[in-house]
């Protein structure tokens with residue numbers, strides 16, 4: 352029977368991430384949020400400590416962590432600052448297609464430099480015309496001699512303004528819909544790669560998000576991942592691996608909101624006693640505690656299944672969906688418990704709500720997650 | 735060359751600290767033990783000395799109960815120590831005071847290390863006793879309050895500074911020597927993730943408590959009478975405010991009307 356406690360080995364990883372979050376990320380979080388600063392020196396430190404390419408196997412110089420280990424780390428980082436975490440873990444997302452679909456030579460070519468020194472990569476799937484419907488991409492790949500020519504635009508791409516490499520999904524034939532999609536990797540210095548400006552965002556303001564245009568970019572066939580037409584399943588398998596850590600990130604936001612709220616409940620007085628002694632506040636804190644714990648256990652369960660090599664499509668969607676909704680509810684209630692102060696930017700909780708919101712949208716919106724959950728569920732009740 | 739660096743688990747101060755039910759000592763339940771303060775600096779300096787003299791072995795040594803000693807040794811391995819030895823404490827002994835020096839000296843006596851390096855005092859009990867007690871028991875020169883520790887390439891002599899309130903002393907001393915470190919040449923490093931993973935699989939040698947029992951024989955330890963927490967701070971009043979102007983107004987009002995330190 353699992354007892355849900357962490358071994359000393361796991362605790363030592365959690366400690367590293369916790370210490371990094373509390374000493375490096377949190378002291379800068381409010382300022383980076385306020386002014387939309389992309390704190391590259393923090394990301395470099397994360398790289399130096401091995402907190403960046405968590406999923407890349409040690410043989411290529413990465414940290415080689417399993418899903419459970421990644422989740423422990425990402426929750427702690429998410430507690431420190433969700434925006435910084437999104438930028439720190441974006442390499443995991445961008446490099447996963449190479450791990451899943453790359454040849455040995457491709458892995459060595461791309462992964463080793465990424466693990467030797469600090470570089471950022473971006474995952475380019477979403478387009479201005481649509482993100483959820485990833486089967487109908489407009490970015491085109493045309494065969495041209497030995498290779499391909501890419502043209503089109505990707506949007507909402509994490510770290511795009513700073514990335515030195517893009518994994519890109521493009522279609523050889525839009526008529527074929529998802530069967531026409533292929534995956535490529537494209538270095539930023541390739542001619543015709545035009546990253547756009549850093550977008551102004553509601554939350555995750557320490558992260559950088561932008562468009563990237565591909566203007567007749569020549570890509571050698573050696574930079575195609577998998578066979579032609581295998582891009583869509585590769586994107587889906589990638590998101591299968593990265594969805595659960597988003598649940599962990601959301602859990603970190605929720606835990607942070609709960610900690611702030613609980614502390615404040617003991618300090619703030621109204622009607623002659625700490626507000627934490629009013630039952631209405633206690634009910635909120637109880638709900639928040641339950642949400643945080645359920646979110647954590649659901650991510651742990653999905654991660655455990657992934658590490659065991661089992662199918663976790665349903666569980667990872669449940670974890671991402673539940674944890675991100677929990678982060679919204681819990682940060683919302685934390686603001687309520689802080690009252691007027693909660694609405695002020697000088698206090699830390701309103702940022703958590705703005706940060707939580709994104710976790711319901713990216714890496715497959717929660718509507719899409721629910722579609723997946725229902726499909727997986729109904730499959731099991733086939734008449 | 736070899737450095738024996740001594741590390742002691744200290745309670746993480748952000749965690750829950752409470753006396754045992756009978757009030758006699760710190761309750762170890764639920765405490766998270768960390769490598770703290772001067773010991774962290776000692777490990778850092780040992781690693782710096784090794785970087786300057788490749789081939790040097792840095793060996794971490796800790797006396798105390800499991801699992802906290804093992805965890806602290808793994809923290810040392812994750813930082814870069816080459817080897818680790820846990821000296822098991824017999825039941826009832828706290829890893830502190832003169833008993834610690836007796837047990838550690840019993841183990842160190844057989845080890846040909848040029849340098850025994852430790853924090854000038856531990857992160858928790860703050861006795862400041864180990865460097866000199868160990869030196870006396872080992873019959874080697876011993877120094878506390880040391881910084882800027884260097885050695886010559888052959889490891890035959892050490893130079894360092896002892897910074898004191900009234901000035902600083904410069905020393906050069908032949909090996910072997912016991913050094914209680916006040917400050918490393920740089921801030922202690924943070925263990926990197928791959929090293930943490932590696933440290934979990936490295937061996938931690940164990941010296942059974944029977945080995946040090948003779949050294950402790952007839953010394954039952956000297957526990958304190960009582961352990962209590964510092965008195966909670968009182969008198970601090972938080973000013974709540976929505977703007978800096980409001981904060982200043984409220985502060986001025988209090989300084990005038992309550993503290994009466996302003997006219």
Ligand SMILES: Cc1cc2nc3c(=O)[nH]c(=O)nc-3n(C[C@H](O)[C@H](O)[C@H](O)COP(=O)(O)OP(=O)(O)OC[C@H]3O[C@@H](n4cnc5c(N)ncnc54)[C@H](O)[C@@H]3O)c2cc1C
Nearest residue numbers: 474475476477481482483507508509560713714715716718
């Ligand atoms: C800050 C940020 C960072 C991001 N980083 C990346 C990145 O690095 N790489 C990348 O490729 N993308 C990234 N994205 C894009 C993100 O994954 C998409 O925004 C997301 O998948 C939703 O796509 P969309 O915005 O086009 O919304 P749409 O697909 O247009 O959806 C609009 C709404 O309709 C709902 N909806 C859509 N289809 C259905 C349906 N069939 N049934 C019910 N409801 C439906 C959606 O849930 C949503 O609520 C990022 C987004 C943001 C905001």
